[in-house]
Amino acid sequence: MTRIVFMGTPDFSGPILEAVAANYDVVAVVTQPDKPVGRKKVLTPPPVKVVAEALGIKVLQPAKLTGSDELAAIIAMQPDLIVTAAYGQLLPEELLNAPKLGCINVHASLLPKYRGGAPIHYAVMNGEQETGVSIMYMAKKLDAGDVISQRAITIEETDNVGTQHDKLSALGVKLLLETLPSIIARTNDRTPQDESKVTFASNISREDELVAFDRPTTEVHNHIRGLSPWPVGYAKLDGQNMKFWSASRAEGHGNPGEILQADRDGLLVATSDGAVLLTEIQPAGKKRMAAGDFASGRKDLLGKVFNG
Known part of the structure; x- marks a missing residue:
């Protein structure tokens, strides 16, 4: 069975991890460290860690992936494929080159529009009529890799970032499961992004x-x-x-x-x-x-x- 390392952090990634783990051998999950939350600063695990532990999957939480012991451990696992979904860190080149099937990302926009950490927010704030999910190969440059598959959905007048988040997470699950067999069989499409149409969605500031x-x-x-x-x-x-x-x-x-x-x-x-x-x-x-x-x-x- 294809050995997969899954990398993700927020609620968006949880259902995607569950779907991948139900169909493939997820040998480890990499997520961000636990963080203090709320006025009482209660140390709280990322949503993906909660899902991974419930599934009995090994969890790694490097504060910084580059040069870490966790990076060496991931490479030593010899995964066939790395799947990321809103992980929150750029992957170092040695990790990008490690899996024989490459590293792919589930990104919540119709690339090349809205590269970056807040694509759902900006699609709604900018009054877009539609957005979607892109499955893409990862590259050294942020969200710049070749697109493997895409699926669009409408942004309704009544939608906010929360409702779109849930719709896109569900769409990401469906599209990833449809796309993975061709990636594993090496028969998938890959389309370079049009750099002239790139827009960015940086993390929301105060x-x-x-x-x-x-x-x-x-x-x-x-x-x-x-x-x-x-x-x-x-x-x-x-x-x-x-x-x-x-x-x-x-x-x-x-x-x-x-x-x-x-x-x-x-x-x-x-x-x-x-x-x-x-x-x-x-x-x-x-x-x-x-x-x-x-x-x-x-x-x-x-x-x-x-x-x-």
Whole structure:
């Protein structure tokens, strides 16, 4: 049976690991180290580690793969193929060259668009009508290898990064299982990426999370849903951060960022060409809540302005 080393870290990768392990011999799983999470900084394993341990698969967690004992151990296992899915580190050249069938990656975009660590976020934030999954050979350059197979899905108006994440993870499972037999048989296609069409999706920074209302309604709406449910967009109201979990496009007119309406429907906030209706928010120091509950009886909110 084909010997596979699987490399991945977040929730996106878990179902892919489960599917590969159910059909092939996964000899080890490589993931990122456990990290402190939450206000109490509880040391928490990556989702892929949880899946791997439940399946009884050996787990390696190098902080840095290059030059590590874990790298030597992986090569010594003599895997036929390495499969990665949102691992979070570039693979050193000696590892790329080790498996006889190569190293492949399950990437959540239609390459060459959105190379990088946040392809789902940027596809939604940029108002793309579709995105998808690419199975590709790995190369020294980030997400630049030849594409083996691709499958597209529609981004619906009601989608946010969370719903797209789940759809793309499921699509990644299906496409990978369809593609692996041809890779193992060495009969697969491989298409070089068109470098003239490359775009990037770097990891989301704190600055990217700030929602600016001085843009068109569609862009503001896409920004909010492209950051929900993580890391969640925000702006300041009365000097305090407020997070925006969900919103919809709406009609209205006022100065960008101005609260035009505050009632049980939510907070109607002006944009450069209309308005968005904030329907689920999180005020500073409080839990996520319906915007209508926050706005109830708060006539003082009218005319206030969200800003950076």
